[in-house]
Amino acid sequence: MAVPAPDTAVLVPGGPPLPSLLVSDRQVRMQRIWRAVKLWVPLGVVLFLLAMCFLLPLVVTLPSPTNGDILAASLPPLSPGHLLGTDTVGVDELSQVVYGGQVSFEVAAAVTAIGIAVGGVIGVTAGYLGGWIDAVLSRVLDVLIAFPALVLALAVSQGLGPSEIHVIWALSFFGVPVFGRIARANTLVIRELPFVTAARLSGTPGWRVVARHVVPNILPGVVSFGLLGAGLTIILEGALDYLGYGIPPPEASWGSMIASGQQYMSAEPRYVLIPSIFLVVVVVALNMFGDALRERWGAQ
Amino acid sequence: MTTRGLAGSPAWKLVGRRLVAAVIVLWGVTFLTYAVMSALPNDTAAGLLGLKASPAQIAALNRRLGLNQPFWVRYWHWFVNLLHGNLGTTLEGQSVNHELATYLPVTMELLAYALVVSLVLAVGLAVLAARKPNGAADRFSLALSMLGLSAAPYAFAIFIIVVFGVQLGWFPVQSNALGTGGVGTFFREATLPAASLGFGLFAIYARVLRGDLVEQMQREDYITTARAKGLAPWRVLVRHALRNSMFTLITVVGLNLGALIGAAAIIETLFSAPGIGQELLNSISNHDVPMVEGIVLVFAIITVAGNLLADLLYAVLDPRIRYGSSSS
Numbered sequence: 001m002a003v004p005a006p007d008t009a010v011l012v013p014g015g016p017p018l019p020s021l022l023v024s025d026r027q028v029r030m031q032r033i034w035r036a037v038k039l040w041v042p043l044g045v046v047l048f049l050l051a052m053c054f055l056l057p058l059v060v061t062l063p064s065p066t067n068g069d070i071l072a073a074s075l076p077p078l079s080p081g082h083l084l085g086t087d088t089v090g091v092d093e094l095s096q097v098v099y100g101g102q103v104s105f106e107v108a109a110a111v112t113a114i115g116i117a118v119g120g121v122i123g124v125t126a127g128y129l130g131g132w133i134d135a136v137l138s139r140v141l142d143v144l145i146a147f148p149a150l151v152l153a154l155a156v157s158q159g160l161g162p163s164e165i166h167v168i169w170a171l172s173f174f175g176v177p178v179f180g181r182i183a184r185a186n187t188l189v190i191r192e193l194p195f196v197t198a199a200r201l202s203g204t205p206g207w208r209v210v211a212r213h214v215v216p217n218i219l220p221g222v223v224s225f226g227l228l229g230a231g232l233t234i235i236l237e238g239a240l241d242y243l244g245y246g247i248p249p250p251e252a253s254w255g256s257m258i259a260s261g262q263q264y265m266s267a268e269p270r271y272v273l274i275p276s277i278f279l280v281v282v283v284v285a286l287n288m289f290g291d292a293l294r295e296r297w298g299a300q
Numbered sequence: 301m302t303t304r305g306l307a308g309s310p311a312w313k314l315v316g317r318r319l320v321a322a323v324i325v326l327w328g329v330t331f332l333t334y335a336v337m338s339a340l341p342n343d344t345a346a347g348l349l350g351l352k353a354s355p356a357q358i359a360a361l362n363r364r365l366g367l368n369q370p371f372w373v374r375y376w377h378w379f380v381n382l383l384h385g386n387l388g389t390t391l392e393g394q395s396v397n398h399e400l401a402t403y404l405p406v407t408m409e410l411l412a413y414a415l416v417v418s419l420v421l422a423v424g425l426a427v428l429a430a431r432k433p434n435g436a437a438d439r440f441s442l443a444l445s446m447l448g449l450s451a452a453p454y455a456f457a458i459f460i461i462v463v464f465g466v467q468l469g470w471f472p473v474q475s476n477a478l479g480t481g482g483v484g485t486f487f488r489e490a491t492l493p494a495a496s497l498g499f500g501l502f503a504i505y506a507r508v509l510r511g512d513l514v515e516q517m518q519r520e521d522y523i524t525t526a527r528a529k530g531l532a533p534w535r536v537l538v539r540h541a542l543r544n545s546m547f548t549l550i551t552v553v554g555l556n557l558g559a560l561i562g563a564a565a566i567i568e569t570l571f572s573a574p575g576i577g578q579e580l581l582n583s584i585s586n587h588d589v590p591m592v593e594g595i596v597l598v599f600a601i602i603t604v605a606g607n608l609l610a611d612l613l614y615a616v617l618d619p620r621i622r623y624g625s626s627s628s
Contacts (some may be wrong), residue, residue: 139321143328146603150562151596152336154584159340235452239566242454243581255454262458266466276455283450 042289049282053101060114060234063092063254079272088255088264093274096252101278103164103253105185107237108230110168115175118121122176123183124218128191138184144177153236157245167246171233182225186218202245220297227290231283238279254279318611322604329600330593337589338371365391367553378593387597389591390583396594399579404598406479407564407575413490414498419553422505423542429506429514431537441506448503453563456568459497464492475571479595494573497563499554508552512545513537520544558603561595621628 056062075086077093084093095232126137153170160166190196191214199209223284240246241255249256254275261271366377381388387396429441465473475489510600517523517537526536554624565577572578583591 060476072568139328140325142321142604143332146325146558146600147329147332148558148561148596148599150565151333151580151584151592154581155336155340155592158587159587215301221495231450235450238452239454239562243566243569258458260456265458265462269462272455272458276452279451279452279455280447283452284446 007194011033020067035292035296038288039292040191042287042292044283044291045281045285049101049278049285051104053098056098062095063090065095066250068092071246074268075289083119085270087148087271088268093271095253095290096257097275097278100252100257100275101282103247103251104237107168107171108233111171111175111232111233113227114168114172115179116222116230118172119176119181120181120183120215120218120222123185124182124187124210124214126180127187128206134178134184137180140179140182141184144173145181147173149174150239153240154243154245157240162245162248164247166229167237167240170240171236174236175229175233179222181223183222186221187214188215190214209218210224220293224290224293224297227286227293231286231290234279234283234286250284304442317474318608322608325604326394326600326612330379330382331375333596334365334375334589335346335371337592338374378590382597387594390591391586391588399591400576400594400598403574403579404571407568407577409486409508410478410490410494410573410575411497411560411564412566414494414501417494417552418498418502419505419549419581422502423549425506426509426513427542429510430517430532430541433514433517439512441510445507445510447505448499449497449507453496453500454566454570456499457492460492460495461571474570474574477497478573479576480527489573493567493573496567496570497560500563501560503603504556509545509549512548513541516541516544550613551610554606557606561599576605586609 022073068086070090072086073090074088075090077085078084079085082094084090084097086092087096122137124140126134126139126141150168153167154174156166158171159162196209196213199213200206204212220224237246238253238255241253242259244259245258246255247253257275258272258279259266261275265272305365344466359368366374368546378388387400389395390399425441425444429435429438432438454525461473464470471492472489473492475493477485478489520541523536523540526540527533531539561580562617564575565580567573568577569581576598580592582588583595
């Protein structure tokens with residue numbers, strides 16, 4: 001008796017989880033839609049907030065984020081001219097969110113870019129070359145990971161004075177070793193794959209193997225992790241601002257909005273809630289977008 | 301870190317290698333801290349003496365504190381003292397060892413509280429979630445851990461202070477009595493700061509463990525065997541899958557220990573808890589290099605020891621790693 005072998009039912013031990021064979025067309029469609037939602041909704045939220053922070057001030061004239069009218073202080077949200085109200089000295093909340101958000105996004109983008117570039121070069125070099133170079137570079141990454149980067153961030157801002165560029169340098173110390181480790185671990189896996197061996201055996205120079213075969217293959221993992229890293233950077237940047245070591249006042253930032261609203265928290269929780277909500281929404285969106293990309297690219 | 305090249309080598313050789321690497325890393329951290337603190341412009345003596353100090357007085361104090369010596373000499377002195385178990389003196393003249401002994405227990409108790417509670421809750425929630433992937437408990441756990449990962453600890457802390465401290469009045473809004481009094485005081489004062497520290501940890505642990513449990517249940521042969529034996533589903537999950545997923549959890553806990561000092565510094569300041577984190581912020585702003593070095597060293601030791609323990613536990617629990625067979 002010939003048993004027709006269902007082509008989807010090949011059991012691979014240790015392979016990816018098999019889809020149940022009893023899935024209806026409708027379920028498949030729903031799954032596809034859900035996958036798309038998980039990717040596009042977070043991306044949409046991030047793009048919306050980016051547009052709000054960078055394009056809105058170009059289109060409409062927002063009130064100053066640093067100077068307020070004391071006569072228009074503590075206005076509730078939805079007041080004319082002040083969509084989110086004003087703070088205790090009359091500074092518009094929305095423009096503080098917008099200009100503070102610019103700083104957060106700029107710092108996150110710069111720190112992530114530096115982390116991917118520098119950490120990537122260190123990690124790929126260590127992973128691809130191996131031997132004593134790997135041993136030395138790995139110890140350097142270990143030292144950087146064991147070094148409490150907050151100390152560095154605070155010391156830099158205390159010694160050189162608070163500024164956006166110092167925040168970026170200081171936070172990069174968080175990013176570089178982490179990206180370095182991920183790049184190294186992924187490189188170790190890719191290096192052993194047959195197509196890399198084939199490229200090496202066919203006499204391709206090392207730098208070319210790295211550029212054409214290793215880098216394109218580790219990039220998905222590193223970039224999708226970069227989105228999670230960007231979210232974390234925004235939280236840390238807020239922490240520095242909150243402690244008064246970040247963006248110097250009176251420039252607006254989400255962390256300093258939280259810090260200055262803290263004392264009115266019982267009576268007027270919105271001074272803390274407004275920046276906190278933006279902070280959480282941005283980070284959730286970045287994390288979910290990163291997760292969706294990772295799921296799609298199958299990266300670790 | 302890989303185990304390549306260790307094939308067939310006895311376990312103690314692996315331990316030895318890891319220990320040597322750990323000592324090198326610790327030395328690197330102390331050197332980097334000293335270098336960073338010294339490279340930054342500072343006017344420690346002028347700051348201590350106030351505005352009216354004459355240049356001669358400043359120079360005299362600099363000489364007394366040894367700040368007129370080059371960086372290498374100062375680091376060498378500090379390092380030799382360290383080898384004798386002496387971490388030096390703070391700018392105010394107290395012994396760093398003594399200061400650490402005063403402030404460290406408060407932070408350690410706080411972190412232990414946060415760690416234990418978040419681990420217990422995370423394991424419970426992850427098991428519930430993994431029982432039925434995509435079920436209600438699973439979706440709840442995913443949403444909660446996403447929120448915990450994304451909420452800034454300082455914003456979350458302010459939120460719970462207002463709700464549980466101010467509105468409900470269950471807990472004090474400041475924890476400045478931590479480290480004094482008995483168990484009752486501890487739980488009253490430590491619960492809000494520990495919750496602020498623990499929410500993020502809980503989120504990471506629950507997320508990692510849930511992911512690992514679901515993967516084990518779907519992929520592993522031993523699960524199929526256990527099921528085929530007719531074991532109850534929860535028994536397969538807890539006795540078989542959870543036991544194996546603990547590997548992943550141990551690693552994550554070990555790797556995350558070091559990051560806690562940063563969070564502790566912020567949260568302790570927020571709650572005015574007299575711990576080492578707050579002391580760290582103070583000593584950085586006073587440019588108190590020996591004190592900063594002492595605190596950094598303690599937390600670097602915790603980080604490195606966490607990683608080392610995770611590695612060793614792995615080797616003890618999984619013979620494949622001990623004997624260096626092909627493992628990634």
